Amino acid sequence: MHAHHSIFCIIPPHMLKEIVRNGSAAQRETAMRTLITSEQMRAQRRVMKSMAAFMAAAATSGNKVRAVYDAKNGSALPGTLVRSEGDPASKDPAVDEAYDGSGVTYDLYFDIYGRNSVDNNGLKLDSTVHYQKGYDNAFWDGRQMVYGDGDEDLPVAKRLFNRFTIALDVIGHELTHGVTQYEANLAYWDQSGALNESLSDVFGSLVKQYQRKQTAGQADWIIGEGLFTSNVNGVGIRSMKAPGTAYDDPVLGKDPQPGHMKDYVRTVEDNGGVHINSGIPNHAFYITALEMGGYAWEKAGLIWYKTLTDKLQERSTFQQACDLTFAAAGEIFGTNSLEQQAVKKGWAEVGITVGGDAPTGCLSFILKTFGLVKSSAVK
Amino acid sequence: MMRIIFERSGGIMGSKSSLTIDPDDLPLDQAGTLHRLLNEADFFALKAEPPNRPIPDGFQYTLTVETGTSRHTVRTTDVTMTESLRSLIDELSQIARTQRSG
Numbered sequence: 001m002h003a004h005h006s007i008f009c010i011i012p013p014h015m016l017k018e019i020v021r022n023g024s025a026a027q028r029e030t031a032m033r034t035l036i037t038s039e040q041m042r043a044q045r046r047v048m049k050s051m052a053a054f055m056a057a058a059a060t061s062g063n064k065v066r067a068v069y070d071a072k073n074g075s076a077l078p079g080t081l082v083r084s085e086g087d088p089a090s091k092d093p094a095v096d097e098a099y100d101g102s103g104v105t106y107d108l109y110f111d112i113y114g115r116n117s118v119d120n121n122g123l124k125l126d127s128t129v130h131y132q133k134g135y136d137n138a139f140w141d142g143r144q145m146v147y148g149d150g151d152e153d154l155p156v157a158k159r160l161f162n163r164f165t166i167a168l169d170v171i172g173h174e175l176t177h178g179v180t181q182y183e184a185n186l187a188y189w190d191q192s193g194a195l196n197e198s199l200s201d202v203f204g205s206l207v208k209q210y211q212r213k214q215t216a217g218q219a220d221w222i223i224g225e226g227l228f229t230s231n232v233n234g235v236g237i238r239s240m241k242a243p244g245t246a247y248d249d250p251v252l253g254k255d256p257q258p259g260h261m262k263d264y265v266r267t268v269e270d271n272g273g274v275h276i277n278s279g280i281p282n283h284a285f286y287i288t289a290l291e292m293g294g295y296a297w298e299k300a301g302l303i304w305y306k307t308l309t310d311k312l313q314e315r316s317t318f319q320q321a322c323d324l325t326f327a328a329a330g331e332i333f334g335t336n337s338l339e340q341q342a343v344k345k346g347w348a349e350v351g352i353t354v355g356g357d358a359p360t361g362c363l364s365f366i367l368k369t370f371g372l373v374k375s376s377a378v379k
Numbered sequence: 380m381m382r383i384i385f386e387r388s389g390g391i392m393g394s395k396s397s398l399t400i401d402p403d404d405l406p407l408d409q410a411g412t413l414h415r416l417l418n419e420a421d422f423f424a425l426k427a428e429p430p431n432r433p434i435p436d437g438f439q440y441t442l443t444v445e446t447g448t449s450r451h452t453v454r455t456t457d458v459t460m461t462e463s464l465r466s467l468i469d470e471l472s473q474i475a476r477t478q479r480s481g
Contacts, residue, residue: 075457075465077458132457132469133469134472134473134476136390136392136476137390137391137392137436137438138391138436139390139391139434139435139436139437139438139457140434140435140436141434141437141458142432142434151476154476154477158477164391170391173391173436174435174436177435177436181435188432188433188435189433193433196435197393197435200435224391237391237392251479252392252394253394256393256394269388269389269393269395270388270389270393270394270395271389271433273393274393275389275390275391275392275393276393
Protein backbone atom coordinates (compact mmCIF):
# COMPACT_ATOMS: atom_id res chain seq x y z
CA MET A 1 0.00 0.00 0.00
CA HIS A 2 2.80 2.45 0.81
CA ALA A 3 5.70 3.37 -1.38
CA HIS A 4 8.38 2.82 1.21
CA HIS A 5 11.98 3.96 1.09
CA SER A 6 11.78 6.73 -1.41
CA ILE A 7 14.95 8.66 -0.66
CA PHE A 8 13.24 11.89 0.09
CA CYS A 9 14.33 13.39 3.31
CA ILE A 10 16.84 15.41 5.23
CA ILE A 11 20.21 14.03 4.20
CA PRO A 12 23.01 16.50 4.51
CA PRO A 13 24.11 17.19 0.92
CA HIS A 14 27.75 17.27 2.01
CA MET A 15 27.44 13.65 3.08
CA LEU A 16 26.02 12.65 -0.29
CA LYS A 17 28.77 14.55 -2.07
CA GLU A 18 31.30 12.66 0.02
CA ILE A 19 29.73 9.41 -1.14
CA VAL A 20 29.87 10.53 -4.76
CA ARG A 21 33.57 11.25 -4.32
CA ASN A 22 34.61 8.17 -2.39
CA GLY A 23 31.96 5.50 -2.80
CA SER A 24 31.78 2.45 -5.03
CA ALA A 25 30.23 2.79 -8.48
CA ALA A 26 26.80 1.67 -7.23
CA GLN A 27 26.93 3.92 -4.18
CA ARG A 28 27.98 6.80 -6.37
CA GLU A 29 25.07 6.36 -8.71
CA THR A 30 22.49 6.22 -5.92
CA ALA A 31 23.95 9.29 -4.25
CA MET A 32 24.01 11.22 -7.52
CA ARG A 33 20.38 10.41 -8.17
CA THR A 34 19.44 11.55 -4.67
CA LEU A 35 21.35 14.79 -5.03
CA ILE A 36 19.71 15.59 -8.35
CA THR A 37 16.22 14.79 -7.05
CA SER A 38 16.59 16.87 -3.90
CA GLU A 39 18.02 19.79 -5.88
CA GLN A 40 14.99 19.68 -8.15
CA MET A 41 12.66 19.47 -5.17
CA ARG A 42 14.35 22.39 -3.47
CA ALA A 43 14.14 24.52 -6.61
CA GLN A 44 10.47 23.65 -7.01
CA ARG A 45 9.71 24.54 -3.40
CA ARG A 46 11.60 27.84 -3.72
CA VAL A 47 9.55 28.89 -6.74
CA MET A 48 6.28 27.87 -5.10
CA LYS A 49 7.14 29.73 -1.89
CA SER A 50 8.07 32.96 -3.65
CA MET A 51 4.90 32.79 -5.73
CA ALA A 52 2.80 32.30 -2.59
CA ALA A 53 4.56 35.23 -0.91
CA PHE A 54 3.91 37.40 -3.95
CA MET A 55 0.24 36.52 -4.06
CA ALA A 56 -0.08 37.13 -0.32
CA ALA A 57 1.54 40.55 -0.64
CA ALA A 58 -0.78 41.40 -3.53
CA ALA A 59 -3.82 40.85 -1.34
CA THR A 60 -4.20 43.78 1.02
CA SER A 61 -6.59 41.91 3.28
CA GLY A 62 -7.92 38.41 3.66
CA ASN A 63 -10.02 36.72 1.09
CA LYS A 64 -12.51 34.62 3.04
CA VAL A 65 -14.80 32.81 0.60
CA ARG A 66 -16.92 29.98 1.93
CA ALA A 67 -19.48 27.68 0.37
CA VAL A 68 -21.58 25.00 2.05
CA TYR A 69 -23.14 22.13 0.10
CA ASP A 70 -25.78 19.56 1.05
CA ALA A 71 -25.15 15.93 0.01
CA LYS A 72 -28.77 15.13 0.96
CA ASN A 73 -27.65 11.84 2.52
CA GLY A 74 -25.93 10.74 -0.67
CA SER A 75 -22.26 10.27 -1.52
CA ALA A 76 -21.83 12.62 -4.48
CA LEU A 77 -19.51 15.54 -3.73
CA PRO A 78 -19.84 18.40 -3.36
CA GLY A 79 -23.68 18.16 -3.61
CA THR A 80 -26.14 21.06 -3.83
CA LEU A 81 -24.94 24.57 -2.97
CA VAL A 82 -26.97 25.84 0.00
CA ARG A 83 -25.00 28.78 1.43
CA SER A 84 -22.41 31.05 -0.15
CA GLU A 85 -20.16 33.73 1.35
CA GLY A 86 -22.24 36.58 2.71
CA ASP A 87 -25.55 34.70 2.59
CA PRO A 88 -27.74 34.97 5.71
CA ALA A 89 -27.90 32.04 8.12
CA SER A 90 -29.93 29.08 6.95
CA LYS A 91 -32.31 27.24 9.26
CA ASP A 92 -30.09 24.15 9.17
CA PRO A 93 -27.63 23.95 12.09
CA ALA A 94 -25.17 21.71 10.17
CA VAL A 95 -24.98 24.24 7.32
CA ASP A 96 -24.46 27.17 9.66
CA GLU A 97 -21.91 25.38 11.85
CA ALA A 98 -19.87 24.43 8.77
CA TYR A 99 -20.05 28.04 7.53
CA ASP A 100 -19.23 29.68 10.88
CA GLY A 101 -16.60 27.11 11.85
CA SER A 102 -14.65 27.44 8.62
CA GLY A 103 -14.90 31.23 9.12
CA VAL A 104 -13.33 31.11 12.60
CA THR A 105 -10.64 28.77 11.28
CA TYR A 106 -9.89 31.17 8.43
CA ASP A 107 -9.71 34.03 10.96
CA LEU A 108 -7.21 32.29 13.25
CA TYR A 109 -4.90 31.52 10.33
CA PHE A 110 -5.25 34.99 8.81
CA ASP A 111 -5.33 37.21 11.92
CA ILE A 112 -2.57 35.43 13.81
CA TYR A 113 -0.32 33.82 11.20
CA GLY A 114 -1.08 36.04 8.17
CA ARG A 115 -2.18 33.04 6.14
CA ASN A 116 -4.73 33.63 3.40
CA SER A 117 -6.77 30.41 3.51
CA VAL A 118 -5.72 26.76 3.15
CA ASP A 119 -3.33 27.38 0.24
CA ASN A 120 -2.27 30.89 1.39
CA ASN A 121 -3.78 32.10 -1.84
CA GLY A 122 -7.45 32.60 -0.94
CA LEU A 123 -8.68 29.08 -1.73
CA LYS A 124 -12.48 28.86 -1.46
CA LEU A 125 -13.44 26.87 1.64
CA ASP A 126 -15.94 24.22 0.55
CA SER A 127 -17.85 22.08 3.04
CA THR A 128 -20.40 19.35 2.41
CA VAL A 129 -22.85 18.42 5.17
CA HIS A 130 -25.41 15.59 5.46
CA TYR A 131 -22.97 13.20 3.77
CA GLN A 132 -24.48 9.72 3.48
CA LYS A 133 -26.85 8.32 6.09
CA GLY A 134 -25.75 7.36 9.60
CA TYR A 135 -22.22 8.50 8.78
CA ASP A 136 -20.10 8.75 11.96
CA ASN A 137 -17.24 10.72 10.53
CA ALA A 138 -15.75 13.84 8.96
CA PHE A 139 -12.84 13.98 6.52
CA TRP A 140 -10.80 16.14 4.14
CA ASP A 141 -10.86 14.65 0.64
CA GLY A 142 -7.91 16.66 -0.67
CA ARG A 143 -10.14 19.52 -1.87
CA GLN A 144 -12.90 20.05 0.68
CA MET A 145 -14.38 19.18 4.08
CA VAL A 146 -17.04 16.48 4.39
CA TYR A 147 -19.32 15.92 7.42
CA GLY A 148 -21.70 13.16 8.39
CA ASP A 149 -24.75 13.54 10.64
CA GLY A 150 -23.69 10.87 13.15
CA ASP A 151 -26.42 8.42 14.14
CA GLU A 152 -29.40 10.55 13.12
CA ASP A 153 -31.14 7.50 11.64
CA LEU A 154 -31.06 5.36 14.81
CA PRO A 155 -33.49 5.52 17.76
CA VAL A 156 -32.34 8.13 20.29
CA ALA A 157 -31.40 5.48 22.86
CA LYS A 158 -29.02 3.84 20.38
CA ARG A 159 -27.26 6.96 19.13
CA LEU A 160 -23.58 7.40 19.94
CA PHE A 161 -22.66 10.33 17.68
CA ASN A 162 -24.14 13.75 17.00
CA ARG A 163 -23.56 15.63 13.74
CA PHE A 164 -19.85 16.22 13.14
CA THR A 165 -20.11 19.98 12.54
CA ILE A 166 -21.16 20.36 16.18
CA ALA A 167 -17.49 20.52 17.29
CA LEU A 168 -15.60 23.63 16.13
CA ASP A 169 -12.22 21.93 16.67
CA VAL A 170 -13.22 19.15 14.27
CA ILE A 171 -13.80 21.79 11.60
CA GLY A 172 -10.40 23.34 12.37
CA HIS A 173 -8.92 19.82 12.31
CA GLU A 174 -10.23 19.10 8.79
CA LEU A 175 -9.16 22.46 7.36
CA THR A 176 -5.70 22.02 8.85
CA HIS A 177 -5.36 18.78 6.86
CA GLY A 178 -5.67 21.10 3.87
CA VAL A 179 -3.02 23.48 5.18
CA THR A 180 -0.66 20.55 5.82
CA GLN A 181 -1.31 19.24 2.32
CA TYR A 182 -0.16 22.58 0.84
CA GLU A 183 2.84 22.86 3.20
CA ALA A 184 4.84 19.97 4.70
CA ASN A 185 2.52 17.46 2.97
CA LEU A 186 3.31 14.90 5.66
CA ALA A 187 2.76 11.36 4.35
CA TYR A 188 -0.35 9.96 6.00
CA TRP A 189 1.11 6.88 7.64
CA ASP A 190 3.34 5.97 10.57
CA GLN A 191 5.11 8.86 12.37
CA SER A 192 4.73 11.40 9.57
CA GLY A 193 1.00 10.55 9.50
CA ALA A 194 0.72 10.89 13.27
CA LEU A 195 2.40 14.32 12.97
CA ASN A 196 -0.11 15.22 10.25
CA GLU A 197 -2.93 14.20 12.63
CA SER A 198 -1.36 15.99 15.58
CA LEU A 199 -1.04 19.28 13.64
CA SER A 200 -4.75 19.02 12.83
CA ASP A 201 -5.57 18.53 16.51
CA VAL A 202 -3.21 21.34 17.58
CA PHE A 203 -4.67 23.97 15.23
CA GLY A 204 -8.21 22.56 15.64
CA SER A 205 -7.89 23.09 19.37
CA LEU A 206 -6.35 26.55 18.85
CA VAL A 207 -9.35 27.54 16.70
CA LYS A 208 -11.65 26.64 19.60
CA GLN A 209 -9.44 28.44 22.15
CA TYR A 210 -9.22 31.50 19.87
CA GLN A 211 -12.99 31.67 19.57
CA ARG A 212 -13.45 31.27 23.34
CA LYS A 213 -10.52 33.59 24.18
CA GLN A 214 -9.11 30.98 26.55
CA THR A 215 -5.56 30.79 27.83
CA ALA A 216 -3.62 27.52 27.77
CA GLY A 217 -4.48 27.08 31.44
CA GLN A 218 -8.20 27.70 30.92
CA ALA A 219 -8.66 25.47 27.84
CA ASP A 220 -9.88 21.88 28.24
CA TRP A 221 -7.68 20.54 25.40
CA ILE A 222 -10.40 18.06 24.48
CA ILE A 223 -10.90 17.33 20.78
CA GLY A 224 -14.47 16.78 19.60
CA GLU A 225 -16.40 17.89 22.65
CA GLY A 226 -20.11 17.44 21.89
CA LEU A 227 -19.64 14.71 19.27
CA PHE A 228 -20.79 11.96 21.64
CA THR A 229 -24.41 11.69 22.73
CA SER A 230 -25.18 11.17 26.41
CA ASN A 231 -25.23 7.40 25.73
CA VAL A 232 -21.42 7.42 25.59
CA ASN A 233 -19.14 7.54 28.59
CA GLY A 234 -16.68 10.12 27.28
CA VAL A 235 -15.98 13.84 26.97
CA GLY A 236 -14.64 13.85 23.38
CA ILE A 237 -12.58 11.79 20.97
CA ARG A 238 -9.12 12.78 22.23
CA SER A 239 -7.46 14.64 25.10
CA MET A 240 -4.26 16.57 24.45
CA LYS A 241 -3.90 17.20 28.17
CA ALA A 242 -4.22 13.54 29.15
CA PRO A 243 -4.04 11.27 26.08
CA GLY A 244 -5.88 7.99 26.59
CA THR A 245 -8.55 9.40 28.91
CA ALA A 246 -11.13 10.97 26.57
CA TYR A 247 -13.55 8.03 26.65
CA ASP A 248 -14.01 4.61 28.18
CA ASP A 249 -17.22 3.09 26.95
CA PRO A 250 -18.75 -0.40 26.74
CA VAL A 251 -19.52 0.02 23.03
CA LEU A 252 -16.71 2.28 21.80
CA GLY A 253 -14.01 0.83 24.02
CA LYS A 254 -11.28 2.88 25.64
CA ASP A 255 -9.38 5.83 24.18
CA PRO A 256 -6.19 4.11 22.87
CA GLN A 257 -3.87 7.14 22.74
CA PRO A 258 -0.43 7.05 24.34
CA GLY A 259 1.09 10.22 25.78
CA HIS A 260 4.69 8.97 25.90
CA MET A 261 7.14 7.22 23.55
CA LYS A 262 7.39 4.24 25.88
CA ASP A 263 3.76 3.46 25.02
CA TYR A 264 4.09 4.03 21.24
CA VAL A 265 1.61 1.72 19.49
CA ARG A 266 2.89 -0.39 16.59
CA THR A 267 -0.02 -1.40 14.40
CA VAL A 268 -0.98 -1.75 10.76
CA GLU A 269 -4.52 -0.47 11.40
CA ASP A 270 -5.37 3.19 10.79
CA ASN A 271 -2.35 3.69 8.49
CA GLY A 272 -0.01 2.70 11.28
CA GLY A 273 -2.00 4.26 14.09
CA VAL A 274 -1.97 7.86 12.87
CA HIS A 275 -4.90 8.75 15.17
CA ILE A 276 -3.36 6.80 18.04
CA ASN A 277 0.29 7.86 18.22
CA SER A 278 -0.66 11.49 17.52
CA GLY A 279 -1.28 11.56 21.29
CA ILE A 280 2.50 11.84 21.79
CA PRO A 281 3.14 15.06 19.78
CA ASN A 282 -0.26 16.37 20.96
CA HIS A 283 0.85 16.14 24.55
CA ALA A 284 4.23 17.71 23.75
CA PHE A 285 2.38 20.74 22.35
CA TYR A 286 0.09 20.92 25.38
CA ILE A 287 3.04 20.88 27.83
CA THR A 288 4.89 23.50 25.76
CA ALA A 289 1.86 25.81 25.64
CA LEU A 290 1.11 25.39 29.34
CA GLU A 291 4.73 26.10 30.19
CA MET A 292 4.65 29.35 28.21
CA GLY A 293 1.28 30.43 29.63
CA GLY A 294 -1.07 32.97 28.04
CA TYR A 295 -2.88 32.30 24.77
CA ALA A 296 -1.50 29.13 23.20
CA TRP A 297 -1.95 30.42 19.65
CA GLU A 298 0.42 33.35 20.24
CA LYS A 299 3.72 31.62 21.01
CA ALA A 300 3.47 27.82 20.94
CA GLY A 301 1.07 28.03 17.98
CA LEU A 302 3.42 30.37 16.11
CA ILE A 303 6.37 28.01 16.63
CA TRP A 304 4.35 25.02 15.40
CA TYR A 305 3.02 27.05 12.45
CA LYS A 306 6.52 28.06 11.36
CA THR A 307 7.65 24.44 11.70
CA LEU A 308 4.72 23.21 9.60
CA THR A 309 5.22 25.77 6.85
CA ASP A 310 9.03 26.11 6.71
CA LYS A 311 10.64 23.03 8.18
CA LEU A 312 8.74 19.75 8.22
CA GLN A 313 8.89 17.51 5.14
CA GLU A 314 6.89 14.60 3.77
CA ARG A 315 8.62 11.90 5.76
CA SER A 316 9.48 13.79 8.96
CA THR A 317 9.61 11.80 12.20
CA PHE A 318 8.74 12.71 15.81
CA GLN A 319 12.45 13.25 16.53
CA GLN A 320 12.71 15.67 13.60
CA ALA A 321 9.54 17.50 14.69
CA CYS A 322 11.12 17.89 18.13
CA ASP A 323 14.39 19.24 16.72
CA LEU A 324 12.65 21.50 14.18
CA THR A 325 10.20 23.07 16.65
CA PHE A 326 13.19 23.68 18.93
CA ALA A 327 15.04 25.35 16.04
CA ALA A 328 11.96 27.41 15.11
CA ALA A 329 11.59 28.57 18.73
CA GLY A 330 15.23 29.67 18.68
CA GLU A 331 14.75 31.60 15.45
CA ILE A 332 11.61 33.40 16.65
CA PHE A 333 12.36 33.95 20.34
CA GLY A 334 16.13 33.54 20.58
CA THR A 335 18.52 30.76 21.51
CA ASN A 336 17.99 29.63 25.09
CA SER A 337 14.91 31.82 25.38
CA LEU A 338 12.23 30.72 27.84
CA GLU A 339 10.12 29.76 24.83
CA GLN A 340 12.83 27.50 23.44
CA GLN A 341 13.25 25.89 26.87
CA ALA A 342 9.48 25.29 26.99
CA VAL A 343 9.62 23.45 23.66
CA LYS A 344 12.45 21.29 24.96
CA LYS A 345 10.47 20.49 28.10
CA GLY A 346 7.32 19.67 26.10
CA TRP A 347 9.11 16.99 24.09
CA ALA A 348 11.11 15.73 27.07
CA GLU A 349 7.87 14.94 28.91
CA VAL A 350 6.82 12.60 26.10
CA GLY A 351 10.23 10.91 26.00
CA ILE A 352 11.85 12.76 23.08
CA THR A 353 15.11 14.64 23.62
CA VAL A 354 16.19 17.60 21.51
CA GLY A 355 19.07 16.46 19.30
CA GLY A 356 18.09 12.90 20.22
CA ASP A 357 20.50 9.99 19.90
CA ALA A 358 19.94 7.23 17.34
CA PRO A 359 19.41 8.19 13.70
CA THR A 360 15.97 6.97 12.68
CA GLY A 361 13.77 6.89 9.61
CA CYS A 362 15.33 7.82 6.31
CA LEU A 363 18.73 8.79 7.67
CA SER A 364 19.25 5.28 9.02
CA PHE A 365 18.04 3.93 5.69
CA ILE A 366 20.65 5.97 3.82
CA LEU A 367 23.41 4.97 6.21
CA LYS A 368 22.52 1.31 5.74
CA THR A 369 22.13 1.59 1.96
CA PHE A 370 25.60 2.99 1.56
CA GLY A 371 27.06 0.53 4.00
CA LEU A 372 28.30 3.36 6.21
CA VAL A 373 27.02 1.70 9.33
CA LYS A 374 26.13 -1.84 10.33
CA SER A 375 22.42 -2.58 10.11
CA SER A 376 22.36 -3.50 13.77
CA ALA A 377 23.71 -0.10 14.84
CA VAL A 378 20.60 1.80 13.79
CA LYS A 379 16.97 0.96 14.06
CA MET B 380 -22.71 -21.57 3.00
CA MET B 381 -21.19 -18.16 2.82
CA ARG B 382 -19.23 -15.99 5.18
CA ILE B 383 -18.89 -12.21 4.91
CA ILE B 384 -16.17 -10.45 6.88
CA PHE B 385 -16.58 -6.68 6.86
CA GLU B 386 -14.03 -4.38 8.51
CA ARG B 387 -13.90 -0.63 8.78
CA SER B 388 -10.89 1.23 10.16
CA GLY B 389 -9.57 4.77 10.25
CA GLY B 390 -11.92 7.73 10.38
CA ILE B 391 -11.34 10.71 12.65
CA MET B 392 -11.46 8.34 15.66
CA GLY B 393 -8.99 5.89 14.14
CA SER B 394 -11.03 3.03 15.54
CA LYS B 395 -11.80 -0.32 13.99
CA SER B 396 -15.07 -2.14 13.76
CA SER B 397 -15.73 -5.51 12.23
CA LEU B 398 -18.63 -7.74 11.44
CA THR B 399 -18.67 -11.40 10.44
CA ILE B 400 -21.92 -12.78 9.15
CA ASP B 401 -23.42 -15.71 7.32
CA PRO B 402 -26.35 -14.35 5.29
CA ASP B 403 -28.25 -17.54 6.12
CA ASP B 404 -28.40 -16.39 9.74
CA LEU B 405 -30.11 -13.14 8.75
CA PRO B 406 -33.83 -12.54 8.22
CA LEU B 407 -34.89 -13.69 4.75
CA ASP B 408 -35.28 -10.22 3.18
CA GLN B 409 -31.93 -9.00 4.50
CA ALA B 410 -30.16 -12.15 3.27
CA GLY B 411 -31.83 -11.72 -0.12
CA THR B 412 -30.67 -8.11 -0.31
CA LEU B 413 -27.08 -9.09 0.46
CA HIS B 414 -27.05 -11.83 -2.19
CA ARG B 415 -28.50 -9.42 -4.74
CA LEU B 416 -25.94 -6.68 -3.93
CA LEU B 417 -23.04 -9.16 -4.14
CA ASN B 418 -24.28 -10.21 -7.59
CA GLU B 419 -24.79 -6.64 -8.77
CA ALA B 420 -21.29 -5.67 -7.64
CA ASP B 421 -19.98 -8.79 -9.44
CA PHE B 422 -17.98 -9.17 -6.27
CA PHE B 423 -15.69 -12.06 -7.18
CA ALA B 424 -14.63 -10.27 -10.38
CA LEU B 425 -13.74 -6.99 -8.63
CA LYS B 426 -10.13 -6.03 -9.15
CA ALA B 427 -7.92 -4.39 -6.54
CA GLU B 428 -8.09 -0.60 -6.57
CA PRO B 429 -4.92 1.14 -7.70
CA PRO B 430 -2.96 2.46 -4.72
CA ASN B 431 -4.15 5.90 -3.66
CA ARG B 432 -2.72 8.38 -1.25
CA PRO B 433 -4.72 7.91 1.98
CA ILE B 434 -7.56 10.39 2.60
CA PRO B 435 -7.07 12.24 5.91
CA ASP B 436 -9.67 10.90 8.38
CA GLY B 437 -11.22 8.73 5.67
CA PHE B 438 -12.60 5.28 6.46
CA GLN B 439 -10.92 2.24 4.93
CA TYR B 440 -13.16 -0.74 4.24
CA THR B 441 -12.01 -4.33 3.82
CA LEU B 442 -14.58 -6.80 2.60
CA THR B 443 -13.93 -10.54 2.33
CA VAL B 444 -16.45 -13.05 1.04
CA GLU B 445 -15.90 -16.78 1.43
CA THR B 446 -17.96 -19.51 -0.16
CA GLY B 447 -17.21 -23.23 -0.15
CA THR B 448 -14.90 -22.88 -3.12
CA SER B 449 -13.68 -19.31 -3.29
CA ARG B 450 -12.49 -16.41 -1.20
CA HIS B 451 -12.08 -12.84 -2.37
CA THR B 452 -11.06 -9.61 -0.60
CA VAL B 453 -11.62 -6.04 -1.71
CA ARG B 454 -10.28 -2.88 -0.06
CA THR B 455 -11.87 0.48 -0.71
CA THR B 456 -12.66 3.96 0.64
CA ASP B 457 -15.65 6.31 0.58
CA VAL B 458 -14.21 8.40 -2.22
CA THR B 459 -12.82 5.64 -4.46
CA MET B 460 -15.50 2.94 -4.36
CA THR B 461 -17.69 2.22 -7.38
CA GLU B 462 -21.44 2.81 -7.14
CA SER B 463 -22.32 -0.89 -7.27
CA LEU B 464 -19.90 -1.63 -4.45
CA ARG B 465 -21.24 1.35 -2.49
CA SER B 466 -24.73 -0.18 -2.16
CA LEU B 467 -23.15 -3.32 -0.71
CA ILE B 468 -20.86 -1.41 1.70
CA ASP B 469 -23.78 0.80 2.79
CA GLU B 470 -25.90 -2.26 3.58
CA LEU B 471 -23.10 -3.89 5.60
CA SER B 472 -22.34 -0.60 7.41
CA GLN B 473 -25.99 -0.40 8.44
CA ILE B 474 -25.98 -3.97 9.76
CA ALA B 475 -22.72 -3.30 11.65
CA ARG B 476 -24.12 -0.12 13.24
CA THR B 477 -27.34 -1.72 14.40
CA GLN B 478 -25.42 -4.66 15.90
CA ARG B 479 -22.67 -2.68 17.58
CA SER B 480 -24.34 -2.26 20.95
CA GLY B 481 -24.83 -6.03 20.86
